[in-house]
Amino acid sequence: MPVAFTLNGTPAVVEAPEGMTLLQALRGPLGLSGPRFGCGQEACGSCYVTLDGEPRASCTLPVEAAAGRAVGTVEGLGRPEAPHPLQSAFLAEQAGQCGYCLSGILVSAAALLARNPAPDEAAVRAALEPHLCRCGAHNRMIRAVLRAARVMRGEMAA
Amino acid sequence: MNLAFGFPMGKQGNAPDLPGSLRAEPRLARWLRFSADGQVFVTPGKVEIGQGILTALAQIAADELDVPLDRVRVLAASTPGSPNEGVTSGSLSIQESGIAIRHACAEARALHLRLAARRAGLAPEDLRVEDGVFRRADGSEAGSYWAQASEDLLDVEARGDVPPKPAARRAVAGQAIARGDLPGKLFGQPRFIHDMRLPGMLHARIVRPPARKARLRALREGSLPGDATVLKDGSFLAAVASEEWAAEAAAERLAARAEWEMLESLPEEERIADWLETTPAQHSEVERRDDPAPAPMHEVSARFLRPYLAHASIGTSCAIACWGEGELTVWTHSQGIYNLRTDLVTVLGLPPERITVQHVEGAGCYGHNGADDVALDAALIARAHVGRPVRVLWTRAQELAWSPHSPAGLAEIEAALDADGMLCRWRMVLRGNGHSSRPGRAKDPTLLSAAYLDPAFPIPVAIDAPMAGGGGGQRNAVPGYRVPSLDVSMHRLLEMPLRSSALRGLGALLNVWATESVMDELAALSGQDPVAFRLRHLGDDPRAMAVLREVASMCGWPRRSDREGVGTGIAVARYKSTGGWCAVAAEVEAAEVVRCRRLWIAAGLGEVINPDGAVNQLEGGAIQATSFALKEAVHFDRLNVTTDHWEAYPVLRFSEVPAVETRLLGPPDAPPLGAGEPSLGPTIAAIAGGIHAALGIRPRSMPFTPDNLAAAME
Numbered sequence: 001m002p003v004a005f006t007l008n009g010t011p012a013v014v015e016a017p018e019g020m021t022l023l024q025a026l027r028g029p030l031g032l033s034g035p036r037f038g039c040g041q042e043a044c045g046s047c048y049v050t051l052d053g054e055p056r057a058s059c060t061l062p063v064e065a066a067a068g069r070a071v072g073t074v075e076g077l078g079r080p081e082a083p084h085p086l087q088s089a090f091l092a093e094q095a096g097q098c099g100y101c102l103s104g105i106l107v108s109a110a111a112l113l114a115r116n117p118a119p120d121e122a123a124v125r126a127a128l129e130p131h132l133c134r135c136g137a138h139n140r141m142i143r144a145v146l147r148a149a150r151v152m153r154g155e156m157a158a
Numbered sequence: 159m160n161l162a163f164g165f166p167m168g169k170q171g172n173a174p175d176l177p178g179s180l181r182a183e184p185r186l187a188r189w190l191r192f193s194a195d196g197q198v199f200v201t202p203g204k205v206e207i208g209q210g211i212l213t214a215l216a217q218i219a220a221d222e223l224d225v226p227l228d229r230v231r232v233l234a235a236s237t238p239g240s241p242n243e244g245v246t247s248g249s250l251s252i253q254e255s256g257i258a259i260r261h262a263c264a265e266a267r268a269l270h271l272r273l274a275a276r277r278a279g280l281a282p283e284d285l286r287v288e289d290g291v292f293r294r295a296d297g298s299e300a301g302s303y304w305a306q307a308s309e310d311l312l313d314v315e316a317r318g319d320v321p322p323k324p325a326a327r328r329a330v331a332g333q334a335i336a337r338g339d340l341p342g343k344l345f346g347q348p349r350f351i352h353d354m355r356l357p358g359m360l361h362a363r364i365v366r367p368p369a370r371k372a373r374l375r376a377l378r379e380g381s382l383p384g385d386a387t388v389l390k391d392g393s394f395l396a397a398v399a400s401e402e403w404a405a406e407a408a409a410e411r412l413a414a415r416a417e418w419e420m421l422e423s424l425p426e427e428e429r430i431a432d433w434l435e436t437t438p439a440q441h442s443e444v445e446r447r448d449d450p451a452p453a454p455m456h457e458v459s460a461r462f463l464r465p466y467l468a469h470a471s472i473g474t475s476c477a478i479a480c481w482g483e484g485e486l487t488v489w490t491h492s493q494g495i496y497n498l499r500t501d502l503v504t505v506l507g508l509p510p511e512r513i514t515v516q517h518v519e520g521a522g523c524y525g526h527n528g529a530d531d532v533a534l535d536a537a538l539i540a541r542a543h544v545g546r547p548v549r550v551l552w553t554r555a556q557e558l559a560w561s562p563h564s565p566a567g568l569a570e571i572e573a574a575l576d577a578d579g580m581l582c583r584w585r586m587v588l589r590g591n592g593h594s595s596r597p598g599r600a601k602d603p604t605l606l607s608a609a610y611l612d613p614a615f616p617i618p619v620a621i622d623a624p625m626a627g628g629g630g631g632q633r634n635a636v637p638g639y640r641v642p643s644l645d646v647s648m649h650r651l652l653e654m655p656l657r658s659s660a661l662r663g664l665g666a667l668l669n670v671w672a673t674e675s676v677m678d679e680l681a682a683l684s685g686q687d688p689v690a691f692r693l694r695h696l697g698d699d700p701r702a703m704a705v706l707r708e709v710a711s712m713c714g715w716p717r718r719s720d721r722e723g724v725g726t727g728i729a730v731a732r733y734k735s736t737g738g739w740c741a742v743a744a745e746v747e748a749a750e751v752v753r754c755r756r757l758w759i760a761a762g763l764g765e766v767i768n769p770d771g772a773v774n775q776l777e778g779g780a781i782q783a784t785s786f787a788l789k790e791a792v793h794f795d796r797l798n799v800t801t802d803h804w805e806a807y808p809v810l811r812f813s814e815v816p817a818v819e820t821r822l823l824g825p826p827d828a829p830p831l832g833a834g835e836p837s838l839g840p841t842i843a844a845i846a847g848g849i850h851a852a853l854g855i856r857p858r859s860m861p862f863t864p865d866n867l868a869a870a871m872e
Contacts, residue, residue, distance in 0.1 A: 017384065017403065024403040033353040034346020038472050039554035043804035046472055074346035087344045094336060094770055097778055098208025098522030099343030100350065100473045128812040132804070134472050135208055135522045136781030137774065138815040 005066040008076030014063060022058040022066050023047045026073065034074035034103040038132070045131030048104035049073050055111040057130075074103040077110055086110055088158050089148035090141070097135030105131045109145045117153055121146065176318045178257030179203065183241035186269075186312040189262040190219065192303040196290065198225060200232045203243030204255040206339065207493060207523035209775055209834055211251045213337045214767040218256050221330040222263035222322055223303070224287035232338075236516040237495050245494035245596060247525065247660060248628050249737055249832020252767055256830065264322040269311045274301035325765060325827050332826065334770035339519070351491050351518040352476045356547040359478070361402040362539045363409035365395040366556055367610070369420035369797035370655065378415040382408040389539050392612030393418075396539050398548065422796035424655045431463055434568045434589045439649035444588075444625065444632045449642035451582040454574030456683040462571075462672040464860040466792035467564040467661055468801070470809055473521025474557040475528030479536035480547040485512040486540070490533040491520025497598025498530045504603045505534060505615065506541070524782065526659035528552055528561035530597050531606035538607060555802035560606060563792055563799075564661030565591035565620065567631060569672040573641075579684040581641040581695055586672070588648040591658040592620030593630030593665060606657070620658040622650055622665075628734045633665035634839055637673050638702055638732050639695035656794065662779065663838040666733060667786060668860075670839025671846055674729040675856060678847050688847070689715055689728060699732070701762045704823055705741040706730040708760035712819060713743035719851065723748045724755075727847020733836035738763040739823075740836035742780060744816075746848030752862050754784045754845050759820040759837055764828035775833035777818045783841035785810035789861050 004013045007030065014025045026032045026049070035058055038046030042057040049058045050072035051065075078084035086109050089095075096102050105128055112119055112127035119127070124145045133141070150156040176184055183189070183203070190200050200219045206212045212232040220227045235243075243255055267287065274292040275282040278300040285292045291302040325332075342349045367374070374393040382388070382397065384404030389396040395416060397408035425433035478489040486508060492498045495515040503510050520529060532550050540548040552560070567590030576582040595604045600618040602608075608615040622630030629635070632648045661667075681691035689710045696702045709715075709728065717726040725748075730741035739762035747753045757780050766772045789808050793801045801807040846857045849867070859866040 019383075019407055020403045024406075028402055032346065033348040033350075036350075036352065036473065037551065038474070039804055041554060041803060044472055044554075074344075078345070080341060080345055083345075090344050091336065091340060094334075094340065094774065096337075096340055096343060097210070097774060098472075098520075099340060100208075100471075100521035102343050103346050106344065125812045125815075131812065132472055132809060133812075134470055134524070134782070134809060136778030136810075136815075138781065138812055139777065139818055140774070142812070 003063050003067050005068060006070040008072055016063045020063050022049065022061045022063045022071070025063040026058060032073055032075055036100060036103055045104040045108070046101055048107045048131070050107060050111055053111065053114065055108045072107065074106050077106060084110065085151045085158060086113070086145065086148040089144040089151065093140050093144040093147060095137060095140035095144035097137045101131055101133045105141060109148070112145070113149055113152060117149060119149060176316055177261050179241060179243045179254040180258040180261055180316045182243065184315040186262050186266055186314060186316055188241045189259055190266055191312060192307040194304055194307045196229060196304045198223060198230050198303065200230060200259060201240050202232065202255040202259060203235050203241040204246045204251040205235050205493060205517045206519050207246055208521070210337045210768065210771040212339065213335060214252060214771055215256055215259055216338065217330045217333070217335055217767050218260045219263050221328045222260055223267050223290070225290040225303070227330060227335065229290060234517045235495055237499055237514055238511070240495070242496045245497060247493055249733065249834040249836065252830045252832060256767060260322045261318065261320070262316060264320045265316055266312055268320045270303055270306055273306060273309065273311060277301065331767045332765070333768070335768055337771070349519060350473065351478065351489055351520050352473060352551065354478055354489060354518060354549070356478065356480070359547040359549055360398050360400055360543055361405040362396050362398045362536070362548050362550045363405045364535055364550065364552065364556065365397065365409050365412045365416060366560055367393060367418045367420070369418065369423070371421035371423040373419040374416060375419045376417040377412065380411060380415055382411060388412060389542055391538060392614060393610040394538060394607050396535070398539055398543065420797060424794050424796050424798070426796070427794055430566055431568060434566065438652045439589065440652060441647060441649050444646040444648055445636045445644060446646070447642065447644040451643040452576035454582055455577045456575040456680060457572070458676050458679045458683065459572045460676055460679065460856070460858065462569045462668060462675065462858055464567050464668045466566045466656060467786055467790055468558050468792050468807055469524050469527040469561055469661060470558060470807060471521045471523065471527060474552040474554060475532040475561065476520060476549065476551045477533040477536040478547050478549045479533070479540035481540050481544045484508070486537055487514045487516065488533050488537055489516050489518045491518060491523065491529045492533060493523060493526065493529065494596065494598065497596060498533055500598035501530070501603035501605050502534060502537060505605060505608050506537060525564070525661040526562050526594070526596050528557060531561070534605040534607050554804070558807050559799035559802035562595055562657045562659035565593065565658035567668050569668050571672055571676045573676050573680060575680050575684050579686055579691070581639055583643040584637060584641045585645045586635055588631055588635055588665070589651070590631050591651045591654050592622045593658065593660050594623060595620045595657055595659040617657065619652055619654045628736070629665060631665040633734055634669040634731055635665060636735060638699055638735065639677070639692070640698060656799070662782065663835050666731065666835070666839035667783070667842055670729065670731045671843045674731070674840070674843035675846055678850065679856065687716060692730060701739045702730055702732055705739045705760040705762050708821060708823060709741035709743050709758050712758040712760060712821065715743065723852050725848045725851025727844040727849070727851055729840040729843030729847060731839050733839070738831040738833065738836035740776070740840050742837060742840035742844040744841065744844035744848045746845055746852050748849060748852040751864060752788055752849055752867070753814060754788065754816045754848070757784070757816045757818045757841065759818065760823060761820070761833070761836055762823040763831045763833055764824065765826050765830040766822055766824070767830060769822055772822060772833040773820045776820050776837045779835060779837040780818060780841040781810060781815055783838040784816060784845065787842040787845045787860060787862055791861055
């Protein structure tokens with residue numbers, strides 16, 4: 001059954017057998033690598049995407065649930081030649097170790113900054129609470145999100 | 159990796175007098191080569207496991223060669239081309255690989271300069287290297303690495319006669335250089351083995367039995383989704399399909415159709431301490447000293463228990479294998495590609511030269527996880543699909559339940575102070591399984607699925623490296639404090655119901671906590687300040703004193719709690735007694751649960767190649783240790799591990815992560831020591847100390863949950 005939705009601003013269609021999850025569709029036929037498999041149980045945040053701007057896990061969501069909606073992944077945030085302020089801030093803060101959790105964390109952080117341009121540290125922690133990082137790079141990531149927010153508010157140079 | 163253990167030392171062609179891993183692989187061409195188009199390829203045997211090592215190794219090479227960092231490409235290790243550096247573990251990659259690359263590059267630079275100078279009719283000292291180009295005093299060019307790339311100059315053994323640059327002349331090593339691997343990861347690019355897609359690749363999922371000891375009795379027939387097929391070899395069962403969703407769905411159906419014969423083989427978790435005490439074990443002395451000791455005045459006797467711990471990487475184990483005509487290629491995130499190859503040889507019956515093992519980065523690795531196991535899984539399945547690459551990905555449940563676990567352990571300490579409040583006697587006895595089941599070190603393979611084949615391979619019981627190789631369960635069991643009468647011994651269990659192996663810190667997690675707790679208790683008994691008491695016993699070790707003083711100053715020791723339920727603990731240890739010095743202070747808040755609010759870390763690592771990377775490692779280790787200390791325990795019933803999902807095995811979350819302040823003390827002209835592990839033991843110990851300061855309870859059982867703390871009060 002073909003399922004059509006917008007993927008990072010571009011129309012996408014995927015031929016989805018019954019039971020295929022959005023994550024399987026994104027990593028399989030749609031050829032993305034950003035959304036990552038971590039648990040398949042909505043418990044770690046590695047696979048987070050936005051659905052009509054709301055961050056959520058894609059690992060249990062049937063791909064049909066995305067039909068006609070806007071799906072956003074880390075690939076849609078920015079590119080190396082035109083990075084999202086969050087991506088620049090994570091580089092500036094060297095916010096990561098193994099990096100496996102970063103795709104999902106960036107998606108949630110971008111959604112946070114879209115609805116709250118001036119979050120405090122507690123708001124950042126709350127927005128990232130669904131995400132696990134096993135390497136212990138949390139504090140760097142919190143600093144990076146706060147830095148990106150300042151840049152986006154024009155209070156700091158990128 | 160460690161020198162006495164698993165390292166191909168002493169064989170023909172090795173060079174015991176050379177620095178770092180040049181001892182194992184002295185040929186320069188195995189470490190680096192230049193290309194005509196202006197790049198230098200550095201080929202370490204150590205691998206990226208999320209710690210940023212490849213960036214640090216590039217910095218070392220750039221400095222010695224006088225080339226900018228962007229000309230240096232550090233390649234992922236592969237058999238047979240890469241030097242065999244054993245395993246990427248033990249916080250040794252800078253000491254072993256980094257030092258080898260530093261000296262190899264220094265020699266390579268000298269060889270190239272010598273050739274260029276000879277051709278120019280000059281002495282090598284008359285030339286300088288500028289961006290890889292050799293220039294005369296007047297600035298004119300007299301060759302370059304790139305122009306001489308095809309000269310085979312490096313096809314020689316290192317001589318160890320070219321000193322690397324003195325510390326003061328290093329321009330790149332020592333700088334907080336941005337990691338080379340991070341940009342790709344921030345843009346969602348395919349960087350991990352999980353992202354590899356090879357033409358014609360099949361996907362597979364393993365169906366594990368519901369018990370550790372199990373035999374596949376029957377598999378009911380039934381349809382499978384897509385083009386999925388079954389692979390069965392003894393009790394090894396897998397689903398294979400050309401699309402990943404189909405392999406996943408097929409594995410679920412197979413799991414429902416499989417009938418297993420099961421045996422209860424795991425100990426009763428509620429009586430784990432008894433099990434540790436009564437299981438047959440090999441007793442060995444770790445260290446003993448019988449100097450004359452004054453009479454004891456204050457005595458402490460305490461027993462400490464730690465649970466099994468899981469690696470709990472955010473990504474699950476993954477591998478790709480492809481069989482050709484009697485040969486096999488494996489892509490793996492193993493920490494030791496040659497060790498893995500050795501066990502693949504044993505299981506698959508191929509000669510080593512017919513197996514290529516290529517490293518590809520996985521998710522964060524904190525020790526011997528499922529990476530090696532899943533590589534065998536992929537090879538077994540690919541054997542039935544010759545010519546097609548087969549990608550195997552473990553499920554979350556398999557990752558948490560079937561990866562090797564860090565073993566439960568008991569530590570008993572009896573210690574005494576004399577009338578002057580100085581240590582006079584220290585006795586410690588350890589019990590537990592060994593901390594290494596790494597592949598490639600025993601007659602039989604240690605790879606998980608080998609035990610489920612027909613015929614099955616026996617899985618060797620985990621061992622402990624000798625102290626000269628860093629130790630395992632006994633790591634950091636010998637206190638760094640001066641004491642005349644010392645008796646440290648261990649009982650390594652000879653039965654292994656749950657596969658045990660190395661997790662970041664190994665025995666240091668339990669031993670530093672136990673040691674530092676007893677030191678706190680002795681200080682309290684004799685009315686001494688815990689920091690001053692420790693300093694009195696560290697007189698032989700100025701660098702330990704330095705990190706302890708530094709962290710005391712950072713946290714404002716002695717910290718008097720402003721509120722009830724808040725307290726600060728402090729601890730210090732030199733990792734492995736041969737690695738980095740680290741002191742940690744932890745501010746703890748005890749309400750319904752215990753939270754760690756702040757950590758202060760001071761570390762003496764000698765020369766630091768990348769200070770930001772070292773701080774990242776120390777802080778990451780401390781946060782992981784906070785998670786171990788406060789939250790983590792593998793639970794099991796008599797059949798299997800039951801903590802096979804994140805809700806059952808919670809790790810520290812964003813809301814729970816303490817603020818961390820870290821300082822590096824160097825000194826910068828001392829040899830470099832690893833940053834990955836020194837902070838873990840002291841963090842657990844400092845949190846335990848903070849709990850006592852907050853609640854008046856000495857934790858005796860990890861994790862420091864309300865239940866375990868309540869038991870400690872009884």
